[in-house]
Amino acid sequence: MTRVPLRPLARILEAREQGGDPDAIERENKHRRHEEMRDRARLRAEGRLLVLAAMFFCAFVTVGVRMGMMSSSVPSEPRAYAPGAQISQTRADIVDRQGRLMATNFVTHALYAEPPNMVDPKYAAAELAKIFPDLEEDKLLAQFTGTRKFLWIKPQISPEQKQAVHDIGEPGLLFGPREMRLYPNGPVAAHIMGGARYGEQAVQAAELIGVAGIESAFNERLSDPARAGDPLMLTIDLTIQAAVERVLAGGMTVMNAKGAAAILMDVHTGEVVSLASLPDFDPNDRPSPLTTGFDPSESPLFNRAVQGVYELGSTFKIFASAQALEMGIVNPDTMIDTRGPIRWGKHRINDFHDYGAQLSVTDIIVRSSNIGTARLAQQIGAANQRAFLDQLGFTKPTAIQLTEASGAKPLLPSNWSELSTMTISYGHGMSASPLHLATAYASLLNGGTRVTPTLVRTGPVAPGPRVVSERTSAISRDMLRQVVSADHGTASFAEVEGYRVGGKTGTADKPKPRGGYYDDKVIATFASVFPADDPKYVLIVTLDEPVVTILNEARRTAGFTAVPVAAEIIRRVAPLLGLKPEIEQPGPLGVTLTSN
């Protein structure tokens, strides 16, 4: 740039000659130079502004485009985030008390078809019918050539079947991954497990829903993704459950019964170690419920131990004697009038045999006298009896974690009259499930604290509220022991050497559906506790319509049917429970020495 001098000599000289002011020229030139400088500065500033504007524009465009891209794209997990352990599990496993697997998930595939993509529907239908014998070729072909765009063919198939379908080479046959619920033990503990089915189905996944038993009761817990890696631990012991089911099935066959149930419960905690109901089913292939018109108890799905609400007969007598003892009305050797029959309106209360004029309270239990128990109940009174049975849990459905349990409400008399009081004292006129009976026996015999039946292990269980005193509990156990050990006891077949079994039999006539009772159909129950002096377990065995022929005589009473089965179960199971047989000391237990 050529620099213009502020005082050009030519003009200064000219101005001096003409008498002008040379400073004016300098000022003028300075002014001109400043104007030039200003113009240049403005131009530069404008340029900078332009660059700045362009940069802002670019930044906003970038942000805008990114936002647009994000809003229109499929969201994805940030890759750097490493998830924890659970990747494949969707439903938690169920294990037994030793951690052995009882239910787990298994990845299989569902087969579906997209007919528009099919190349040779005829061949595909023929091949599919060969792989799956239950599918009909004509039906498949009609579906493949119809208007449908999508159809499920099989909800779950095995890997071999998948390979076979794959080998057809039909692009319109597709597989969706499926998680299948697997019960590796088959029918063992079927009624506890219940079963599962698919809920909402999509191509890539399907929801598993529990339909019965523990699967249904703990559906939310089991399908909670946060706890999927944490198996649900039951109180059931698989080995013992299998042994109990085996012996019970044998007993059911020998006793010609049409159904059977057994419950083995820890006396102190209420933990159910085994709960069996026969006939059973395979939860992997759960049969559909019977259609209407049938008695629900005919179905193998019916859980007799929990849902079977029956009159439980003489097993109830111990409650009457225990309450009478607890209230201080009697002592074990108080004599009670057993002359019969007791007449009450048109009803008569009779004994199986005539036991003479009077029996001690212990003998009433040992010989199972209805009249004697009814006399005790008369002294107890209706209100007291009801309150006691309520404490033992007989007025509400059991709290066990099976969906079926909430429906099994005990049947109580609408009007709890004195007659009801007397009949209930020997187990007639009110109905309850075997599980109710197990809970009540455990509560009464464990030293007198109430237990709540449970199927889920949740750590140590604190003893419940007191139901009866230690003394009453011990006397009751001693009475039950004598039922088994005494020569004239009704359950002498229950003697298992070394385990000091105590128990009470109960035989109740089955009610007809239209009222009244059958003469030749009974429910035989044996409620037992072992060892009687240091109670550990309560075992309830119930046989439905048992009959055995001994010396050409049909026997139905529990002493000949349920009792031998229970004894065999104890013989098999007690060693598995880790109970060591102990030889009983001869002579009465210290407990019987309590005097008035």
Next chain:
Amino acid sequence: MMRSAFYVLATLAVMGLGYWAYVENYKTQHALDQVEDLQREIGTMREKLVVLKAEWAYLNRPDRLRDLAEMNYDRLGLLPLAPEQFGKVDQIAYPQEEDDLPFLASDDSIDVQGNLVGTIDPSPEGEDFP
């Protein structure tokens, strides 16, 4: 002079940092890919583990074990655990002093049924369990 040197250095620094960022970015991508692969592998492994566990449980189901025990009774002689099989401490043949007599003869121990084959000395209570 100082100025231009500073500019050159700054440019070089920017280029260097750019290259470093580029390399780090690719390293990160690679690591993420590896993590993804590993997680997929863990997933398949877990699936396999579940299958193996299920198979183990299936093969060890009580019904099958019982049938196997019955089938192989001749060879194994397995019976359900019975109360008689509980022994007493003094029924067990303890190892004796080395220089003394050898171990008790084999028929002094308890056989599978829990029956006492021979008599053990000294064990006066040994007859409680037939």
